Amino acid sequence: MGDLFAELFWRGTELDEAAGRLCETLPGFSEARQAYDELSEQVREAAGASLFDEYFAQLIRYSSYEIRAYYSLGLGLREKIVKALGL
Numbered sequence: 001m002g003d004l005f006a007e008l009f010w011r012g013t014e015l016d017e018a019a020g021r022l023c024e025t026l027p028g029f030s031e032a033r034q035a036y037d038e039l040s041e042q043v044r045e046a047a048g049a050s051l052f053d054e055y056f057a058q059l060i061r062y063s064s065y066e067i068r069a070y071y072s073l074g075l076g077l078r079e080k081i082v083k084a085l086g087l
Contacts (some may be wrong), residue, residue: 023029044052 039055040052047055
């Protein structure tokens with residue numbers, strides 16, 4: 001059951017696409033993305049592709065927990081419900 005809710009809440013491509021479209025409309029987003037892209041390329045060159053890719057994968061994994069928490073609270077879900085569903 002928890003997997004079904006997880007799929008409905010944040011594993012769907014519709015949510016990803018909607019978030020992407022929303023980001024594109026936010027003032028400053030394009031500049032922030034460009035600055036990130038430029039800096040991440042500098043870090044990749046300094047650290048090497050393998051280490052950078054490993055770091056980035058762990059950053060995304062770690063960040064996903066915080067994003068899920070904020071998203072769940074934004075939906076008005078109580079902490080107990082989120083934990084019970086394994087989200």
